[in-house]
Amino acid sequence: MKRKPGEAIAKGLSLPRDVIFGDFIITLTGNQEVLVENYRGILSYDDDHICVQGNRVVLKICGRRLAIAYYSQDAMKVTGRIERLEYM
Amino acid sequence: MVRIFHFIFGRLFFRISGQHVERFLNLCAKHQMILWDLKPDGQGYSFYIRRSADKELQDLASKTNVKLQLDGQYGLPFFLREHRKRKAFFFSAGLAVLIIFVLSQFLWEITVSGSEVYSESDILKYVTANFYRPGTWKGSVDCDLLEEHLREDYDEIAWVSCSLTGTRLHVEIKETLDRKTKQNPKTPCDIVANKTGIVTALSVKSGTPLVSVGDRVKKGSTLISGLIYYYSDDFQVTETDQIKADGEITMKTEETYKETIPMEYYEKKFGKEKIRLKSIYAGPWEWKLPFGKEEGRTDVMEKRYPLKIGKSLYFPVGIYMRTYRPYHAVKKTYTDAQAKKKLSDRLQRYIKKKEEKGIRILHKEIKYKKSGESYTASGTITQEEKAGKIRSIKALTKEQEEKIAPTTAAP
Numbered sequence: 001m002k003r004k005p006g007e008a009i010a011k012g013l014s015l016p017r018d019v020i021f022g023d024f025i026i027t028l029t030g031n032q033e034v035l036v037e038n039y040r041g042i043l044s045y046d047d048d049h050i051c052v053q054g055n056r057v058v059l060k061i062c063g064r065r066l067a068i069a070y071y072s073q074d075a076m077k078v079t080g081r082i083e084r085l086e087y088m
Numbered sequence: 089m090v091r092i093f094h095f096i097f098g099r100l101f102f103r104i105s106g107q108h109v110e111r112f113l114n115l116c117a118k119h120q121m122i123l124w125d126l127k128p129d130g131q132g133y134s135f136y137i138r139r140s141a142d143k144e145l146q147d148l149a150s151k152t153n154v155k156l157q158l159d160g161q162y163g164l165p166f167f168l169r170e171h172r173k174r175k176a177f178f179f180s181a182g183l184a185v186l187i188i189f190v191l192s193q194f195l196w197e198i199t200v201s202g203s204e205v206y207s208e209s210d211i212l213k214y215v216t217a218n219f220y221r222p223g224t225w226k227g228s229v230d231c232d233l234l235e236e237h238l239r240e241d242y243d244e245i246a247w248v249s250c251s252l253t254g255t256r257l258h259v260e261i262k263e264t265l266d267r268k269t270k271q272n273p274k275t276p277c278d279i280v281a282n283k284t285g286i287v288t289a290l291s292v293k294s295g296t297p298l299v300s301v302g303d304r305v306k307k308g309s310t311l312i313s314g315l316i317y318y319y320s321d322d323f324q325v326t327e328t329d330q331i332k333a334d335g336e337i338t339m340k341t342e343e344t345y346k347e348t349i350p351m352e353y354y355e356k357k358f359g360k361e362k363i364r365l366k367s368i369y370a371g372p373w374e375w376k377l378p379f380g381k382e383e384g385r386t387d388v389m390e391k392r393y394p395l396k397i398g399k400s401l402y403f404p405v406g407i408y409m410r411t412y413r414p415y416h417a418v419k420k421t422y423t424d425a426q427a428k429k430k431l432s433d434r435l436q437r438y439i440k441k442k443e444e445k446g447i448r449i450l451h452k453e454i455k456y457k458k459s460g461e462s463y464t465a466s467g468t469i470t471q472e473e474k475a476g477k478i479r480s481i482k483a484l485t486k487e488q489e490e491k492i493a494p495t496t497a498a499p
Contacts, residue, residue, distance in 0.1 A: 027390030040377075047128050068126035073117045 023053035033084045034061060037075045051088075060074060060086040098139035099124075103130030104204030106154030115148050121166050135166035139165065188403075195224045195257055197394060197402035202261040211259060214241070222404065222449040223371070226252060232275075234259075239478060243282060244306070246477035252401030276330035279312040279476045281305045288472055295333030310488070311337050311437055314481045323494055330481055339475040345454060346466045351422055356415040358387070366408040368388065387413040427463040429457050435465060441455075447473040 010020040017023045018038050027035040036052055036059065043051035043058060050066055052059045066080035106113060109132055116137075121144065126135040132154070139147065149156035171177060198215055200208040218223070219234055226390040227336075238248045238259070242383055247262040283308045287299050296314040296346070299305055314333040320326045367376045386395035394406035422430065439449055484492075 041117065042110050044110060045113075045126075045128060045133065068123070070124045071113065071117060071120055071126050072122040073120060082153075 003078075024052075024054050024057075024059055026059070026085065028082070028085070031063075032079060034056075034078045034085070035075060035080055036078065039076070044078075052076070058088045060084075060088055062086065094124075094136075094138075095163050098165040099136045100139055100142060101134065101136055101160035101162065102134060102145070102155045102342040103129060103134045103159050104149070104154050105130070105157075108152045109133060109154055112152040112154045117145060117146070119148065121145070134159070136162075139163065148325070188397075192401060193226055194222075195220055195226055195229060195252070195255055196222050196404045197256040197396075198222065198259070199256060200259045200261065203245075203263065205263055206242060206261075208380065211238070211242075211261070214238075215257075215259065217303065220257065225366060226255070229257065231257075234276060236480065243466060243477075246282060255397065255402045256400045258400075266478055276332055276481050277478045278314050278478045278481050279333045279337070280310050280333060281307055281337075281339070281475055282343045282472075282477045283307055283339060283475050285339040285475065287311075287337060288340050290335070290337035291337075292333075292335035294331055295335065296492055297482050298484075299333070305339070310484075311335075311476055312477075312480065313488070315483060315484060317489075317492065319494055334478075336474065338472055339451065339478045340470065340472050341475070343469045343471065344466075345435070345469050346464065347431060347436070347438075347454075348404060348462050348464045349422070349427060349430060350462045351427070352411075352461070353420055353422070353481055354417040355420055356387075356417055358417075361411055361413045363409055363411050366410040368405075368407050370405045385415055385417060387415060388468045389413075422463065424458065427458070431456060431465040439469075442471065442473075446471075447471050 006020060011014070022038050024039065025037040027037075029035075033043050033047060038054065039059070040053040040055065043061070043082055045051075045066075045068070047066060048062065049062055050061045061078055062074050062084040063080050063082040066078055066082075069074070069077040069079050106112075106282060112144060113123065113126070113133070120171065121134040121141045123137055145379045198212055200211045200215075200218070203211055214248055215234065215238075218237070220229055229252055231252060234250045235248050238250075238261075239245055244263050245261055249260045251260075252259050285305065287301055287303045287305060288309075290297060290299065294311055295314050296316060298310050305311065312333040313333050314331050316329040317325050318327040320328070330457055331363050365377055367374050369375070389411040391409050391411070392406060393409060394402050394404075435452075435454060439452070442449065449469060449471050451470040452467065454465050454469075457464050457466070
């Protein structure tokens with residue numbers, strides 16, 4: 001399989017993928033809190049799911065009574081009862 | 089912390105609804121506007137935002153064609169604007185700040201800790217009677233002078249530190265001078281004996297030792313001098329210098345022990361305890377609150393609770409609380425064996441306390457005796473303990489000078 005040059009560089013120089021590709025960094029604390037970094041924006045937001053657009057994939061946070069504790073360009077913190085994280 | 093900032097700078101509560109609400113949220117993020125507590129709310133969302141972002145938010149709303157509705161203003165700026173006509177409120181708030189500032193310029197509380205031989209109230213009485221009473225201006229408090237006088241007037245105090253933090257003067261006392269005690273006298277000093285005994289070990293860190301192991305020393309005689317003599321080749325003193333004497337001295341001392349207990353005693357059986365507010369005080373004034381008379385025999389304990397902010401900012405206002413513990417007294421008499429056990433328990437406790445302080449008991453000779461209506465335990469305890477206390481430098485006597493002078497012993 002042919003490797004993309006970006007991936008080869010990232011692997012060869014062991015650079016973090018979030019810097020090279022802008023991948024999500026997700027910090028999950030129990031099932032109450034999730035901190036998402038490196039995203040582009042919110043696609044949709046409801047009481048039981050939040051869709052977040054990343055650089056290549058979409059992250060769907062499913063749960064109950066979801067609320068965004070803060071939302072800025074760099075990071076967002078979602079609180080509530082988190083049940084699933086899905087990539088779409 | 090963030091909440092405090094939000095309160096000080098103010099925040100706005102908005103509701104938004106419309107077709108492209110998500111686009112609006114993303115644009116907010118792009119424009120460095122941080123949204124908090126973003127929640128879905130019926131058709132749209134609700135969120136908080138900082139006060140200064142209002143104008144920019146309106147522009148973004150018109151750009152994305154969402155309906156923006158201001159639903160609340162919170163924080164200090166809005167509070168002040170709402171209550172700006174209440175002059176008396178602001179006046180009294182300002183006055184309160186001023187009073188706190190003025191009161192914080194005086195000394196309102198003196199605390200003592202670490203004393204075992206002397207009671208804390210003794211030391212407190214000494215300080216208030218001779219030096220500083222609550223209400224003294226903080227600028228006139230001289231901690232060094234107080235330390236010096238405490239060390240001179242109380243024999244058992246080996247090390248003392250006075251510190252003024254907030255409106256509290258704290259006197260910390262150490263009664264033995266050991267390595268752990270942080271020795272920080274600011275001026276040169278001697279170390280003198282605080283007890284009579286025989287020196288069993290001596291290690292000098294700085295200063296001139298005036299005694300050697302095996303010497304019998306009297307209370308008050310200098311052990312390590314802070315004076316340093318420099319000699320020329322023909323043993324003449326060329327120069328003297330003063331430093332802080334430091335070192336560790338172990339001495340063998342003898343102590344007389346005596347403890348008496350009466351044959352008859354009352355045993356108290358306590359009932360349920362009650363706590364009541366007794367009075368409120370402000371400076372020298374006190375308002376007593378009425379309280380009913382207690383029936384029968386009661387132990388009464390009184391405790392003062394001064395008003396304070398944090399740990400050290402005390403104010404001259406507070407309350408007195410009283411704890412009542414009613415009891416029934418039952419008269420009892422000790423048998424010989426019981427009395428002996430009680431006395432030996434007390435002795436054991438006394439010795440254990442000493443051992444915890446690092447004193448080694450070498451020998452004890454205690455006799456139990458019944459005399460009239462009481463039992464007595466008396467005798468002597470021989471112990472090895474760390475001795476020495478700090479004193480300001482004293483000139484050496486001729487005898488001492490001779491002792492430290494180098495000898496011309498031939499090699």
